[in-house]
Amino acid sequence: MPLLVMKFGGTSVADLARIENAAKKVQAEVARGYDVIVIVSAMSGETNKMVGFVEGTSKLYDAREYDAVVSSGENVTAGLLALRLQEMDIAARSWQGWQVPINTTSAHSSARFISIPRDNIDAKFAEGFKVAVVAGFQGVSAEGRITTLGRGGSDTTAVAFAAAFGAERCDIYTDVDGVYTTDPRITNKARKLDKIAFEEMLELASLGAKVLQTRSVELAMRYKVRLRVLSSFEDTDETSGTLVCDEDEIMESKVVSGVAYSRDEAKVTLVRVEDRPGIAAAIFGPLAEAGVNVDMIVQNISEVEAGSVKGATTDMTFSCPTNQVARAQKAMEDAVAAGMITYDGIVVDSDVAKISVVGIGMRSHAGVAATMFKALSKENVNIKVIATSEIKISVLIDRKYMELAVQALHDAFELEKA
């Protein structure tokens, strides 16, 4: 029997009516002849309520108890969806993480999968069960304690099950109907993509297109699990949504697939840093230890000022999330105090945004950067920092030009055309 994994997020199971709606989508796949493994999140709001309870009880909490508490919501949804399916005469049962078992590391609240043995669930399918409803986001450690995977972990659970059971596809039901060329709230020319390559989705996910958790896309790419993103709230069929798949499946990929943005970026410049071997490590080591997620890094050419008593200096610029700027400054001041680095000053620009164009076609096409810079220049948008990877070009610009820049780039790469 072909097998499908379906995943319903918190808004898709927010109340009994939506759980019934999810059950109907499962029923349709069973009618198409699939055995189905359904991964469910907690009803929306429940996990936050549990986190609030834990934080209200204990400041430096034991992550094992945190996991035992916050994992409760998924168990409730799993039981309710199984009941709803039974009402529709579909042989279904719920599975909590320890019952499968979903074996994970003991890194509570950020556990990683070790193994998902198929025996127990396969035995039920062999008995005639059609659907296994599995509580997402959780697992069990070798010590028999309940673990969780970190927020958004249910996407990752779904992909892991699809890999373990050799599923034909992993359908992620959510509150959007697919992956778009850019955010439709910014331009109504944004177009839903039929297909997108894993690598592209990974860049888009980490760049702020919040459709899929980065980690689930990484896992899907590694195990070649075909992921489909589609809406819980619309009628859907086998062609709905966006398929995230290997690039080999995408016949005519465009050079650029999408334009992503991230609003909450800040640009930090250390002015006239003493330039010597090891200086980058002396800066970014302490930042990493302070938990600052440094994204782009630019180092200007080194220069020696006329008449200066100092040696060669350079300006070092990096970007990080706005809410980590204070932490970054503190880390730099501590590094100065410890004699690790010297600089003349820190300049922080918190009013910036990051815009990125992403596409696997870039690998074989020159001129993408030129087109991008020309489009921005035409709108008088000044570029503050540039960073590139094989399939992505990112720039930092003033935040006030963010929407304009996204629209200009969407037009320049003709993303509205299929």
Added chain:
Amino acid sequence: MPLLVMKFGGTSVADLARIENAAKKVQAEVARGYDVIVIVSAMSGETNKMVGFVEGTSKLYDAREYDAVVSSGENVTAGLLALRLQEMDIAARSWQGWQVPINTTSAHSSARFISIPRDNIDAKFAEGFKVAVVAGFQGVSAEGRITTLGRGGSDTTAVAFAAAFGAERCDIYTDVDGVYTTDPRITNKARKLDKIAFEEMLELASLGAKVLQTRSVELAMRYKVRLRVLSSFEDTDETSGTLVCDEDEIMESKVVSGVAYSRDEAKVTLVRVEDRPGIAAAIFGPLAEAGVNVDMIVQNISEVEAGSVKGATTDMTFSCPTNQVARAQKAMEDAVAAGMITYDGIVVDSDVAKISVVGIGMRSHAGVAATMFKALSKENVNIKVIATSEIKISVLIDRKYMELAVQALHDAFELEKA
């Protein structure tokens, strides 16, 4: 290390402040030198919410899924209490039913204990842990599915742990400060008992004094677990509350320990039932099958009416909860239609109450019934039905005299005196 079991019900862990309060009571026992096993209920309201979800999803629900859903609340409380204890620097951890494991039968929603192996929890005590916080009301079947014990099952869990671990005592923290000679809302002369025998508590529990679940008292009696009932909301020490114990521990037991009442009783009389061997079975068999909880039964002497064409007839009276009267009538009509019984009519009196005096001293003291009937007669309370057991005398009376009767009997047996 001496070991204590403590149990906190839903109102005692209703919010984070009350969980903190419960933690302080546990802390006091740890300070006294005990290892402690704490059994917790769900925060009050949570289990009802879950039951509502299940009933809103499925009419004839799968009890296995019901159990998986409704058991979630206890897991949350267990984790939160463990966290609170850790904040107080007490080595504690939570245990879900399957982690202990609490092995039960597969009778979902009304499972019974099979075994509670001590190994896992004992190993943690040996490591230096002081407190095991165990989710009440739940267990795990041989099939690895989550089971529940039925409502109020957390009391039973507490007693079962006390028996399994040879606890010195099982303290049940609740919203009353002990067991009283009668309901203090009916007479302010009601006095808290320091001690009460298991048998007496059992009669009082099943007669409507809702302090402890009948089943937990039965289990405590069988395994001679000393139970203490005391308040979560008051300062308590080792002499607080009421100790429910073996009668050998009660040096000077009074003849009567308490007066119980039950408001929602109805009296049903079948008039002129054909009297023949097997007639009682022909009446009470169908009632039992219809799920009617028959309590008292009275059969009048048989008579043959002058000139009657019928044989000997008798009046058969029984009592049952008011909300089961319709079901009882239907069962009797069906039995007539099936030719199993004949009678001239059914008389239902729904305005009755049951009053009972309970005391193990009755076994060796005559005259209790006489004192009871005299006290009621003095107040012109008519007795409609009488039933007796070794340690209890119950009467049905008009409901409007209920409070008066309780007060009169409380006075007659001088229960206000210690």
